[in-house]
Every structure is written in C-alpha cells, then in structure tokens.
Amino acid sequence: MSTYAWELRKLVAQRRTLIGLVVAVLIPLAFAIGLAVNPAKPPAAGETIDPDVYITLAYNSSGLVLPLIALFFSSLVLLPLLAALVAGDIVAAEDVNQTLKTVLTRSTSRLRLLGAKAGATATYVVLLLVLFGVSGTVIGAVAGGANPVPLGGVPLGPTGFTLGxxxxxxxxxxGRIALAVAIYAMPLLAVSAWGFLLSTVTRNSGAAIVGMLVFSFANQIIGFLPSIPESVTRWLLTDQFTAWQTALGTAVDTAPIWHALLVSVVYGVPPLVLSAWWFRRRDVLV
Structure with a gap:
C-alpha cells in the first residue's frame, strides 16, 4: 500500500474526519430549514440589493441557489474551521500519539511521508466541498425546486424576481455551482496549507487549528480596515473567498478567478516548502 493510500486510510478511521464531512453535508440543510421558517423578503422600493440578499431572494425562484447561500454565509468561518480539523491535526497527531518515529521505520522517506500527509489533507478538503455542494444542490432541489435561476431581474413580491x-x-x-465550489477550493486549500505548517512545527493539534483560524481572521481584519486601499486588500488571501461569486454573473468573468488562483498559489506554496524544510531537519525522537 502506498504512503498516500495509508494516510487516507488513517484519515477515514479518525472521528474528526467523519465529523467534518457530516457537518459539511448538514450545513445546507440548516439553511434550508432557516429559509423555510423565515422566508426571504424583497427589499423596499429603491433599496440597494446586497449580494447576500440577492442570492437569498433568488431562492424564492429556484432551490438550486441553496448551495450558494450556504457557501456565502459559511465561506469565511465555518468551512475553514472544518478544514482546520484535519489540516491542523494530521502531523501533530503523530507527535501527540508518539507514533511518528514508528511510522518512519517503514520504507519511506520523510519528504514522501510529509507529501502523503499534504495530499491526504488536500483530498479531505476537496471531498468536504464536494459533499457540501452535492448536499446543497440535492436539498435545494427537493425543498425549493430545480428551476432556472433569474438574473438581472427586479423584486416582484414575495414570490421572487422577474426573470429580466x-x-x-x-x-x-x-455547472455554475460546480465552478463556484472549485473557485472557493483554491483559497481554502491555501489556508489549509498554513494549518498544515503549524501542525508540523508546533506538534500541537489545538495550537495548529487555532493558529490556522487566527491567520484567516487576521486577513479578514486587515481587509475590513477602512484605511487599507483596495490595491492591498485584493492581495489578501481571504479576499479570494468571494471570487466564486463571479459564477453568478450573466457571463462568467474569468479575471477574478485567475487572480484568486495566483494569490492562492502565492500563499499556499511557501508554508508547504517550510513544512518540508522543518520536517526534514527535526528530531523525531523528541
């Protein structure tokens, strides 16, 4: 069995992995229940429609919008938290359980082992989002109907928008839902790389999970400061978490997607390189 397959097998056997995947499936259900209890209402005449309001109102016309509603409200906190459960634990858990030196007695190099753990982490994050998207699409179609989604319309009352x-x-x-999830996966994988680095360096799962979330929140706080120009905020990692919204336009604007990919690579590669450098030099016996 390859090192990567072995790491996947260990992930499947861990409770926190199952918890993360189950929660990802249930998040859209929670939003569907919330929208059923408190349906979205159109804004008053002349009121500006924010993206979150527009997406929520579109649910009145098509249940296929549900995964995008859930993604909008979960993208900055909840989904990174679920990713951190594995990214911040996958290396540190070996230190906590004192199994790292035993694992390295197998016929594999340190870099191959670390690469397998990074690959398993990425697989978990992608699977997390796939289950999230599929669950939201199915639940939305059942609860609100699989109807075409209107764009560019105006509020017409409690039944939704005109088709414009x-x-x-x-x-x-x-296809737009799949594209939105794929775009969102890029910055989430980059944030997870920092959790992976902290897991490798701190040897403490709790510290790595919290540190990954603090890193994400710090980017958000900087982005919310009024004195920070847009030329700076557009290069913040958390600013890329909204790039998926380009999938909702009349035509998909690819420029923000390529920019999000570039920024995600710039943020995601260095922590993986540092993880490899640190893991290769560290003493696994202590």
Missing part, C-alpha cells in the same frame, strides 16, 4: 433579460438554465446552473 437573462436566466441560468438548470443544466448551466449545475
């Missing part, structure tokens, strides 16, 4: 000049068909909307 454009709408996204069911098949195209499924």
């Amino acid at each position: 000049a454009h709408e996204i068909g069911v098949g195209a909307m499924l």
Whole structure:
C-alpha cells in the first residue's frame, strides 16, 4: 500500500474526519430549514440589493441557489474551521500519539511521508466541498425546486424576481455551482496549507487549528480596515473567498478567478516548502 493510500486510510478511521464531512453535508440543510421558517423578503422600493440578499431572494425562484447561500454565509468561518480539523491535526497527531518515529521505520522517506500527509489533507478538503455542494444542490432541489435561476431581474413580491433579460438554465446552473465550489477550493486549500505548517512545527493539534483560524481572521481584519486601499486588500488571501461569486454573473468573468488562483498559489506554496524544510531537519525522537 502506498504512503498516500495509508494516510487516507488513517484519515477515514479518525472521528474528526467523519465529523467534518457530516457537518459539511448538514450545513445546507440548516439553511434550508432557516429559509423555510423565515422566508426571504424583497427589499423596499429603491433599496440597494446586497449580494447576500440577492442570492437569498433568488431562492424564492429556484432551490438550486441553496448551495450558494450556504457557501456565502459559511465561506469565511465555518468551512475553514472544518478544514482546520484535519489540516491542523494530521502531523501533530503523530507527535501527540508518539507514533511518528514508528511510522518512519517503514520504507519511506520523510519528504514522501510529509507529501502523503499534504495530499491526504488536500483530498479531505476537496471531498468536504464536494459533499457540501452535492448536499446543497440535492436539498435545494427537493425543498425549493430545480428551476432556472433569474438574473438581472427586479423584486416582484414575495414570490421572487422577474426573470429580466437573462436566466441560468438548470443544466448551466449545475455547472455554475460546480465552478463556484472549485473557485472557493483554491483559497481554502491555501489556508489549509498554513494549518498544515503549524501542525508540523508546533506538534500541537489545538495550537495548529487555532493558529490556522487566527491567520484567516487576521486577513479578514486587515481587509475590513477602512484605511487599507483596495490595491492591498485584493492581495489578501481571504479576499479570494468571494471570487466564486463571479459564477453568478450573466457571463462568467474569468479575471477574478485567475487572480484568486495566483494569490492562492502565492500563499499556499511557501508554508508547504517550510513544512518540508522543518520536517526534514527535526528530531523525531523528541
């Protein structure tokens, strides 16, 4: 069995992995229940429609919007937290359980072992988002109907929007959902790389999980400061968590997507390199 397959097998056997995946499936259900109890209401005449309000109102016309509603409200805190459960634990747990030196007695190098753990972490994050997207799509279709999604319309009352000049068909909307999740995966993987680094360096799962979330929140705080120009905030990692919203336009704007990919690579590669450098030099016997 390859080192990567072995790491996946260990992840599957861990309770926190199962908890993260189950919660990812249940998040859209919670939003569907919330929208059923408290339906979205159109804004008053002349009131500006924010993106979150627009997406929520669109749910009145099509249940296929549900995964995007859940993604909008979960993207900055909840989903990074679920990713941190594994990214911050996968290396540190070996130190806590004192199994690292035993693992390294197998015929594998340190870098291969660390690469397998990084690959297993990325696999978990991607699977987390796939389950999130599939669950939201299925639950939304059942609860609100698999109908075309209106774009560019105006509020027409409690039943939703007028279709305006454009709408996204069911098949195209499924593709937009997949695209949105894929775009969101890029910064989430980059944030997870920092959790992976902290897991490798601190040898403490709790510290690594909290540190990963603090890193994410610090980016958000900097982005919210009024004196920080947009030329700076657009290079913050958490600013890329909104790039998926380009999938909702009449036509998909690829420029923010490529920018999000570039920023995610710039943030995600250095912690992996530092993890490899540190892990290769450290004494595994202490």
